[in-house]
Amino acid sequence: MDLLYKLETILCPDIPLHYVYNKNTKKWTPRRRNINIISRMYNVNPKDIDKIHLRMLLLHVPGAKTFEELRIVEGELRPIFKEACIKLDLLQNDELIENSLIETTALQMPSPLRVMFTTICAYSNSTHSPALWNRHKNSMMGDFLHQGFAMDQAEDMALQPINTVLIEYGTNCLTIGLP
Incomplete structure (x- = not known):
C-alpha cells in the first residue's frame, strides 16, 4: 500500500x-x-x-x-x-452578510440591527464593514432620526453602543474603519 x-x-x-x-x-x-x-x-x-x-x-x-x-x-x-x-473561494462571501442585513432591516427595529452589525464586525472577518455601515446606517440610526436628532448626531448615537461592544471584543470602530 x-x-x-x-x-x-x-x-x-x-x-x-x-x-x-x-x-x-x-x-x-x-x-x-x-x-x-x-x-x-x-x-x-x-x-x-x-x-x-x-x-x-x-x-x-x-x-x-x-x-x-x-x-x-x-x-x-x-x-x-x-x-x-x-x-480557493473558501471565505464567506460578503453577499451573504449583505442579504442578512437587508432581511433584518425589514424585520427588526434599529437596535437589534445594530447588535447584528456589531456581531458581524466582531466575528465575521468581513473586510467591508465601512461599506456595510454606509449602506445600512440609515436603518441602524432610524430610531434616533425618528426622535428628531440631526443626521450626524444620530450617527454618533448609533455608533456609541457599537463601539462599546467592539471594545469588549478587543477592537473598536476606528480599527475596523468605521467613523
Missing part, C-alpha cells in the same frame, strides 16, 4: 480514521483495526485571523505536509493563509 499516495488524498481531520502516528518512528502507519475513531480539531478564536485561515485550509486542502504547501494555490505560493483561502 502506497502510504504517501493515500495521505495526499485525505483531509487533515480524516487522517486518524485511516492512519496511526507512531511516536518512535515518527511516521504515519496504516490503521490495522477498523474501530470507531473520533477525530477533532481545536476551536480557534474568530479574532485570531491567521489561525482561522490555517484551520480553513486544513479542512479543505488534502495532502499538504507543510504550512507552505497549504499556501500553494494553482502552483503559486501565497504569502499568507488568508490569500490562499481567498484564491
